Amino acid sequence: MEQPMSASGRPKINLSDFQKDMIRYEFHLLLTERVCPTLDRMTTRLLVDFPDFPIKRQKEKICIVIGNATWHSQLTDASKIPLRSWNKNQIRQWLIDHSVPFIDQYSKSELLELSYAYAPEKEYIVDETAKQFDIEIIRLPVRHCILNPIEMCWTELKKSVRDQNTTFKLKDVEKLIWNWLNNCDSTFISNCIDHVQVYEENFKKADQFIEQIENELNDDDNIDNDSDLTEDEDEDQ
Known part of the structure; x- marks a missing residue:
């Protein structure tokens, strides 16, 4: 049986729920303990060494550009909404926690519809973590990785490792990366x-x-509609 291929032509990797949770955990741990603190210290040092650094003068922020991987878009507990896999008691409890009135006789579908109507605004763990360090998160449009400079870096890095990797040992690959x-x-x-x-x-x-083009097409439609109205008025007279 042939293994399904992804859009890039590589075999698809099917991760279990546990593996996905571990990736999310490691990603947010890296962001919280390494990336954001490092950027914060770097900004502080730059402002000390260069008082006219643009971030201070123009009131701009350090930003992190990310894609749309699932672990980049994990919601905070406060902004999560009920899933269809939840039972009625779980949905009822969510409605109670969010002070949403409901009738006990409501069916599961009615409870879900009610929870969607009162869904809180989406908040992402990544964004909340970045806010603690006054860092802004910029999300790329879906399927627009070409707008992310890091993609070119990954391409060159992988090419370099591929060309020089002769031992196929993890330690040697790590050295090539560094x-x-x-x-x-x-x-x-x-x-x-x-x-x-x-x-x-x-x-x-x-x-x-x-x-x-859309504006021109809309203008043409308006002209046609005006012409139709004029013809109708002439016929009535």
Whole structure:
């Protein structure tokens, strides 16, 4: 039996619920204990060494660009809503906890519909963690990884490791990764960002072009409707 393939042409990896939970846990642990504190310390140091650093002068923030992986979009407990797999007692308890009145005779589908009507605004664990360090989270549009500069870095990193990996040992692969990271200079990073900005501008131009066509089509429809009304009035007279 052939293994199903993903859109990228690679075999699909089916993770168990436990594996997904572990990835979420490790990701949020990394964000909380390593990434955000490091960025916070870096910003503080920059402001000390460079008083005119743009973040202070323009009141801008450090931001983290992320994609739409499930562990990037895990909701906080306060913003989670009932699932269809919940039983009636669990849904009732959720409604009680959120001060939503209901009738005991409601069916499960009616309770679910009521919970959706009173669903709180979505809050993500990633965003709440970043707020503690005054860091902003920017989410890319779905299926638009081309707008993320890190994707080019991953591509070059994997190519470098693939070309130099001769032992296929994990420790040696780790050394190759660190060698590439240590040699990754600001010029390469700037080129990645410039490359993404070109695509961003192309997307903006495409959006403007589509909006222009839509406006022209709407104008044509309005003219046709006005003409029809005029003809109807002439016939009535």
